[in-house]
Amino acid sequence: xxxxxxxxxxxxxxxxxxxxxxxxxxxxxxxxxxxxxxxxxxxxxxxxxxxxxxxxxxxxxxxxxxxxxxxxxxxxxxxxxxxxxxxxxxxxxxxxxxxxxxxxxxxxxxxxxxxxxxxxxxxxxxxxxxxxxxxxxxxxxxxxxxxxxxxxxxxxxxxxxxxxxxxxxxxxxxxxxxxxxxxxxxxxxxxxxxxxxxxxxxxxxxxxxxxxxxxxxxxxxxxxxxxxxxxxxxxxxxxxxxxxxxxxxxxxxxxxxxxxxxxxxxxxxxxxxxxxxxxxxxxxxxxxxxxxxxxxxxxxxxxxxxxxxxxxxxxxxxxxxxxxxxxxxxxxxxxxxxxxxxxxxxxxxxxxxxxxxxxxxxxxxxxxxxxxxxxxxxxxxxxxxxxxxxxxxxxxxxxx
Amino acid sequence: xxxxxxxxxxxxxxxxxxxxxxxxxxxxxxxxxxxxxxxxxxxxxxxxxxxxxxxxxxxxxxxxxxxxxxxxxxxxxxxxxxxxxxxxxxxxxxxxxxxxxxxxxxxxxxxxxxxxxxxxxxxxxxxxxxxxxxxxxxxxxxxxxxxxxxxxxxxxxxxxxxxxxxxxxxxxxxxxxxxxxxxxxxxxxxxxxxxxxxxxxxxxxxxxxxxxxxxxxxxxxxxxxxxxxxxxxxxxxxxxxxxxxxxxxxxxxxxxxxxxxxxxxxxxxxxxxxxxxxxxxxxxxxxxxxxx
Numbered sequence: 001x002x003x004x005x006x007x008x009x010x011x012x013x014x015x016x017x018x019x020x021x022x023x024x025x026x027x028x029x030x031x032x033x034x035x036x037x038x039x040x041x042x043x044x045x046x047x048x049x050x051x052x053x054x055x056x057x058x059x060x061x062x063x064x065x066x067x068x069x070x071x072x073x074x075x076x077x078x079x080x081x082x083x084x085x086x087x088x089x090x091x092x093x094x095x096x097x098x099x100x101x102x103x104x105x106x107x108x109x110x111x112x113x114x115x116x117x118x119x120x121x122x123x124x125x126x127x128x129x130x131x132x133x134x135x136x137x138x139x140x141x142x143x144x145x146x147x148x149x150x151x152x153x154x155x156x157x158x159x160x161x162x163x164x165x166x167x168x169x170x171x172x173x174x175x176x177x178x179x180x181x182x183x184x185x186x187x188x189x190x191x192x193x194x195x196x197x198x199x200x201x202x203x204x205x206x207x208x209x210x211x212x213x214x215x216x217x218x219x220x221x222x223x224x225x226x227x228x229x230x231x232x233x234x235x236x237x238x239x240x241x242x243x244x245x246x247x248x249x250x251x252x253x254x255x256x257x258x259x260x261x262x263x264x265x266x267x268x269x270x271x272x273x274x275x276x277x278x279x280x281x282x283x284x285x286x287x288x289x290x291x292x293x294x295x296x297x298x299x300x301x302x303x304x305x306x307x308x309x310x311x312x313x314x315x316x317x318x319x320x321x322x323x324x325x326x327x328x329x330x331x332x333x334x335x336x337x338x339x340x341x342x343x344x345x346x347x348x349x350x351x352x353x354x355x356x357x358x359x360x361x362x363x364x365x366x367x368x369x370x371x372x373x374x375x376x377x378x379x380x381x382x383x384x385x386x387x388x389x390x391x392x393x394x395x396x397x398x399x400x
Numbered sequence: 401x402x403x404x405x406x407x408x409x410x411x412x413x414x415x416x417x418x419x420x421x422x423x424x425x426x427x428x429x430x431x432x433x434x435x436x437x438x439x440x441x442x443x444x445x446x447x448x449x450x451x452x453x454x455x456x457x458x459x460x461x462x463x464x465x466x467x468x469x470x471x472x473x474x475x476x477x478x479x480x481x482x483x484x485x486x487x488x489x490x491x492x493x494x495x496x497x498x499x500x501x502x503x504x505x506x507x508x509x510x511x512x513x514x515x516x517x518x519x520x521x522x523x524x525x526x527x528x529x530x531x532x533x534x535x536x537x538x539x540x541x542x543x544x545x546x547x548x549x550x551x552x553x554x555x556x557x558x559x560x561x562x563x564x565x566x567x568x569x570x571x572x573x574x575x576x577x578x579x580x581x582x583x584x585x586x587x588x589x590x591x592x593x594x595x596x597x598x599x600x601x602x603x604x605x606x607x608x609x610x611x612x613x614x615x616x617x618x619x620x621x622x623x624x625x626x627x628x629x630x631x632x633x634x635x636x637x638x639x640x641x642x643x644x645x646x647x648x649x650x651x652x653x654x655x656x657x658x659x660x661x662x663x664x665x666x667x668x669x670x671x672x673x674x675x676x677x678x679x680x681x682x683x684x685x686x687x688x689x690x691x692x
Binding site: 042043044046047049050205207208209210212214216217219232233236237240244245246261264267308309 | 401404407408411412415509512515516517518519521523524528530537539608611612613615616617618620621622652653656657660661662664665
């Protein structure tokens with residue numbers, strides 16, 4: 001009896017220890033490629049779903065052109081609510097039941113980190129817009145950042161702030177979660193490594209309706225710049241209270257907020273001129289010049305529930321697009337019979353690949369799964385015009 | 401650092417006024433029905449969205465949109481009592497609390513369906529100016545919110561302490577069966593009180609939407625603060641709810657500034673723990689001894 005028990009136990013352990021033998025052509029049929037689009041379609045983080053829709057719009061656009069190598073994209077949406085447990089369940093369903101080739105979208109860092117071990121184990125590629133740099137660094141098989149992780153954006157925030165002459169004292173106002181640390185920790189490291197100092201670190205939690213204590217701490221600290229690693233509602237609350245208490249330092253905000261929507265929260269932009277900035281991900285201003293094409297794609301291929309209820313497609317729509325562009329380009333390069341291995345090799349073969357959207361070109365390698373690094377900053381100049389800057393006082397000359 | 405103390409106190413009072421209004425609307429409902437409405441925060445958010453729909457969607461003037469938002473939330477409160485609470489009123493208290501929580505979640509879900517992927521910024525119907533009182537900044541927001549809440553508080557105190565309605569509330573709070581025996585239509589009265597509580601919550605939501613962007617989760621934070629203020633003041637005490645709200649507002653500012661900004665959020669959770677352990681009846685509640 002004990003021998004039988006031992007044998008059963010040994011076989012069970014051996015089966016569990018085996019890597020999952022995922023079919024490397026799962027999700028590929030003669031005419032379709034099935035993609036999982038994972039995002040916070042419900043819950044408080046659903047403001048980030050334009051990142052999912054931006055990628056989806058591009059896939060629909062490609063479908064309208066005939067697809068890639070005779071195959072059209074079929075998207076299965078799954079809701080993570082930006083909740084780790086729900087995200088794991090949604091990702092498992094995409095992989096095990098919907099049999100997707102890969103998962104894209106996924107703006108939530110917590111969910112991305114939670115599903116990463118399962119995806120790596122199963123060999124399912126991930127190409128998303130989450131901020132946490134630990135998702136793609138160090139490089140893991142099939143896991144790619146085609147947009148800027150928080151570390152790049154955090155460094156861009158700090159680099160722009162201290163490019164203002166005389167700026168050495170920086171304060172951090174941040175949520176206490178992984179997402180905010182993904183921006184503010186690299187920003188703080190950059191400031192310190194360039195001779196600056198962090199003079200105050202304060203938290204402002206999700207849902208806060210007042211930032212008096214934070215604004216006054218910034219004031220008391222003598223900070224010359226603030227790194228606001230905050231989601232949009234709390235960033236607006238902070239800016240309003242900084243304005244109220246005349247804390248007249250510059251503010252660099254993380255990419256949890258949409259620049260234009262933040263401006264829209266203020267009836268007058270006077271106080272924001274040359275004061276409120278964000279890292280800028282794009283090669284031109286939204287909706288014009290090279291980005292006009294993508295504006296038209298959004299308007300044509302997204303339905304009214306996927307577009308903003310009013311106004312033009314916002315920053316997050318454009319920021320979602322590179323995920324779709326790089327994924328499609330890799331399918332093109334992987335040839336008529338793509339597998340997960342050939343698709344991943346195709347991504348890693350991209351060098352200086354211009355998405356037509358981002359400020360930087362995409363370059364990957366087997367040991368580098370973060371495609372883009374260089375960013376600009378966007379803010380209002382002294383006249384109140386939206387301006388893209390390379391550094392303080394140095395606007396991008398050819399930005400339309 | 402201490403030069404900022406007056407500013408923190410003034411800001412704390414302004415914030416505390418909002419907490420007081422929310423605590424007061426929860427207290428009124430508690431006194432009339434003995435139910436703590438754990439879905440109240442979502443009614444606060446729904447009130448702000450109702451203002452947005454009438455004011456921006458239909459383009460109505462602010463005062464008209466405000467009146468309609470309050471009316472809609474009054475009806476929503478009545479509907480919750482009539483169709484969700486009344487059928488289980490004879491059940492255990494826990495069921496009532498869970499039903500209130502579920503109703504709030506349902507309301508939040510409905511708001512998320514329509515506005516979940518956007519934040520909305522409402523325009524104030526008044527200019528946003530700042531005034532200096534020595535070193536203390538006072539904005540129009542502070543004055544409008546505090547003034548509005550004070551007016552409402554005065555009206556409510558008169559309504560509840562001076563008029564016969566206040567006695568009806570007190571009678572129903574002490575004994576629903578006794579109140580019914582003297583001819584009070586308890587279910588109808590409770591429905592009206594649910595309506596009043598929701599309408600006051602709507603006013604809180606409208607005032608809140610003047611100073612913060614609107615999201616469907618706006619009410620979560622306010623529920624915690626309102627509950628903490630209610631606990632601090634003493635369950636069922638109207639004056640306690642007001643004082644509790646203001647003390648809470650000032651405390652979170654002082655702890656947040658002088659100790660750590662983490663306390664701005666944590667204070668709302670700490671206060672009920674400390675109060676329930678050290679003085680369960682709160683600042684103004686009465687200790688009750690029940691013989692069994």
